[in-house]
Amino acid sequence: MVDTKQRILDTAERLFAEQGYDATSLRHIIAEAGVNLAAVHYHFGGKDEVLAQVVLRKVGPVNEARLARLDEAERDFGGKPPVEAILRAFLMPTAEAADKSPEFVKLMGRVVAEGLIENLALTHFQPMTDRFIGALARSLPELSRNELGWRIYFMFGAMSRALHGIPQTWLTGEAGDVRERLERLVVFLSGGFRAAASAPAAGETAAQTQTANHKVHR
Amino acid sequence: MVDTKQRILDTAERLFAEQGYDATSLRHIIAEAGVNLAAVHYHFGGKDEVLAQVVLRKVGPVNEARLARLDEAERDFGGKPPVEAILRAFLMPTAEAADKSPEFVKLMGRVVAEGLIENLALTHFQPMTDRFIGALARSLPELSRNELGWRIYFMFGAMSRALHGIPQTWLTGEAGDVRERLERLVVFLSGGFRAAASAPAAGETAAQTQTANHKVHR
DNA sequence: GTCTATACTGAGATAGAC
DNA sequence: GTCTATCTCAGTATAGAC
Numbered sequence: 001m002v003d004t005k006q007r008i009l010d011t012a013e014r015l016f017a018e019q020g021y022d023a024t025s026l027r028h029i030i031a032e033a034g035v036n037l038a039a040v041h042y043h044f045g046g047k048d049e050v051l052a053q054v055v056l057r058k059v060g061p062v063n064e065a066r067l068a069r070l071d072e073a074e075r076d077f078g079g080k081p082p083v084e085a086i087l088r089a090f091l092m093p094t095a096e097a098a099d100k101s102p103e104f105v106k107l108m109g110r111v112v113a114e115g116l117i118e119n120l121a122l123t124h125f126q127p128m129t130d131r132f133i134g135a136l137a138r139s140l141p142e143l144s145r146n147e148l149g150w151r152i153y154f155m156f157g158a159m160s161r162a163l164h165g166i167p168q169t170w171l172t173g174e175a176g177d178v179r180e181r182l183e184r185l186v187v188f189l190s191g192g193f194r195a196a197a198s199a200p201a202a203g204e205t206a207a208q209t210q211t212a213n214h215k216v217h218r
Numbered sequence: 219m220v221d222t223k224q225r226i227l228d229t230a231e232r233l234f235a236e237q238g239y240d241a242t243s244l245r246h247i248i249a250e251a252g253v254n255l256a257a258v259h260y261h262f263g264g265k266d267e268v269l270a271q272v273v274l275r276k277v278g279p280v281n282e283a284r285l286a287r288l289d290e291a292e293r294d295f296g297g298k299p300p301v302e303a304i305l306r307a308f309l310m311p312t313a314e315a316a317d318k319s320p321e322f323v324k325l326m327g328r329v330v331a332e333g334l335i336e337n338l339a340l341t342h343f344q345p346m347t348d349r350f351i352g353a354l355a356r357s358l359p360e361l362s363r364n365e366l367g368w369r370i371y372f373m374f375g376a377m378s379r380a381l382h383g384i385p386q387t388w389l390t391g392e393a394g395d396v397r398e399r400l401e402r403l404v405v406f407l408s409g410g411f412r413a414a415a416s417a418p419a420a421g422e423t424a425a426q427t428q429t430a431n432h433k434v435h436r
Numbered sequence: 437g438t439c440t441a442t443a444c445t446g447a448g449a450t451a452g453a454c
Numbered sequence: 455g456t457c458t459a460t461c462t463c464a465g466t467a468t469a470g471a472c
Contacts (some may be wrong), residue, residue, distance in 0.1 A: 004455085022240055025447060036457050041449065043455095113375070114332050115384070122388065129389075149390040150380075150402045157331070157375035162368075166333070170340065171347075172367040184368045191413025198405035222439080243464060254440055256467085261438090265465065440471075447464065454457080 005043045007033040013054045017103035020110055021051055052120055055111055058097070058104055063128045065093035070135060079138070083193045086135050087155075087186045094163065095179040105178050109164025112156060140193060147197050155189055223261045225251040231272045235321035238328055239269055270338055273329055276315070276322055281346045283311035288353060297356070301411050304353050305373075305404045312381065313397040323396050327382025330374060358411060365415050373407055 011033035015024040026047055030037050044050045069089035073081040081089075098105040111117055129152075137148055162185040163178070175181070229251040233242040244265055248255050262268045287307035291299040299307075316323040329335050347370075355366055380403040381396070393399070 026449095027447075037448090038450080038457060039455080047448065126388070133389075146391040147402065149386075150399070151406050153379050153386060153390055154376035154403060154406050157377070157379035158372035159375070161371050161375035166336070168336075168367075168371060170344070171351075172371055173364040181368070184365065185372060187413050187415070188369050188372050188410040192406040192410035195405050195409025198402055244466095245464075255465095256441080257439055259466070438472085440469105442468090444467075445465090448462090450461075451459090452457105453459100454455100 004035050004039050007035060008040055008043065008050065009054055009057070012050050013058070013107065014103060016051060016054060017107035017110070021114065021116055026050075051111070051116060055107070055117055055120065056124060058101070059108070059124075062093045062097050063125070065096065066090055066128060067131060069093065070131060074135065081135065081139060083136065083139050083190050084186060086132065086139060087189050087193075090132055091159065091182045091186060092179075095182050098178045105163050109160050109162075113160035113164060136193065143193075143197050151193055154192070158185060158189065222251075222253050222257050225253060226258055226261065226268065227272055227275065230268050231276070231325065232321055234269060234272060235325035235328070239332065239334055244268075269329070269334060272325070273335055273338065274342060276319070277326070277342075280311045280315050281343065283314065284308055285346060285349060287311065288349060292353065299353065299357060301354070301357055301408045302404060304350065304357060305407050305411075308350055309377065309380075309400045309404060310397075313400050316396045323381050327378050327380075327384075331378035331382060354411065361411075361415050369411055372410070376403060376407065 008029065012024070012029050015029055015032070018024075026037060026040055029050075030040060040047075040050065044053065066089055069092065070081075070086065073085040073089050077085060094105060094108065133148065133152065136152070137143070137145065140148065143151070162181040169175075226247065230242070230247050233247055233250070236242075244255060244258055247268075248258060258265075258268065262271065284307055287310065288299075288304065291303040291307050295303060312323060312326065351366065351370065354370070355361070355363065358366065361369070380399040387393075
């Protein structure tokens with residue numbers, strides 16, 4: 001079969017999104033794809049690489065759209081777009097990809113949440129993330145690089161919650177669609193990124209910082 | 219063995235924290251604990267229940283400390299403490315628990331990130347979370363209940379990143395200790411929770427207002 | 437009530453024939 | 455490139471010893 005590889009990827013993508021990575025066995029994938037078990041190891045070497053390639057072929061175009069929207073934002077705002085515009089450039093291409101492939105967001109949410117592709121992130125995402133870090137750093141010059149890095153790291157955690165539509169109705173009410181969830185996220189993150197920098201030395205008491213930030217209440 | 223059950227829990231706690239839930243086999247646990255495999259199923263019924271009990275016996279005291287600190291904050295601030303104080307009441311007992319049991323934070327970070335205890339959360343955490351939701355709602359009356367719920371949900375995602383000390387040095391620099399990471403998180407979250415719900419904060423441009431209020435129809 | 441020994445099913449991985 | 459057969463290891467189930 002010439003397209004054994006594609007059939008495996010397509011089926012794996014769907015099943016990973018529906019059931020999660022661990023819960024999806026290779027045997028389930030090959031049964032639905034109509035291929036042999038050993039073919040998976042021939043083409044991919046292992047289950048983890050199947051996931052990697054499923055993610056990469058999906059997220060590649062998304063990352064390009066992210067960069068295009070960042071370019072656009074920097075053009076519109078004279079090289080220094082506000083935080084909201086940068087965050088939207090990063091997050092909204094995900095929603096657009098979801099329109100074409102509804103399972104994509106669930107998959108990405110799972111992948112980010114379960115920390116399955118930390119290594120992939122380093123090799124394939126860093127050129128893209130570096131540009132966004134630079135844009136955020138210019139937009140928020142009062143933040144140290146470490147502070148900014150942590151806030152971006154926090155953002156990934158929050159983003160995973162916005163992406164995978166696990167219904168937590170007791171907490172959030174009806175889930176709504178991806179775009180609405182990401183819109184809420186942008187507002188939330190903008191406030192977070194704009195918060196005055198905190199650089200407490202290790203060992204400093206929380207009480208000091210508490211009184212320092214106390215008056216910010218609106 | 220006198221306390222086979224405790225030995226299993228102690229060993230499982232350590233190994234889950236070090237390697238994660240999926241990567242830790244029951245056979246590894248029983249080998250280090252010096253007990254028989256079937257004893258695990260006799261006492262716990264299955265691997266998932268081992269994790270549940272490991273988490274519950276650890277997080278019970280933490281939740282009590284959370285409520286105690288919330289009581290204290292409400293006393294200090296006349297029933298309506300600022301967001302920072304509420305968030306600190308929720309987050310800082312984790313750091314205190316980490317002082318006694320350094321592996322605990324790693325475990326909790328993994329558990330939250332991997333979504334392993336969504337069901338546990340409902341049955342055992344909700345009384346505690348309900349009190350915090352109420353406190354946040356009083357402190358942020360301009361937010362709808364859904365909006366607040368989503369922000370709390372985002373918070374859980376960000377919290378998981380602050381807890382498990384996976385070194386992302388390319389992004390955050392040196393990891394620092396738990397207390398420092400949680401302190402950064404409190405500042406970040408405070409800004410996020412305070413962000414205006416549907417209208418952008420003062421000082422933002424018309425372009426963002428347009429985008430922020432833009433409702434997308436499918 | 438507790439624990440041991442053993443077996444069962446399904447997982448990912450691999451060697452070698454074709 | 456593909457497939458059969460097989461390997462190791464996972465979680466689980468059960469019968470029976472004490």
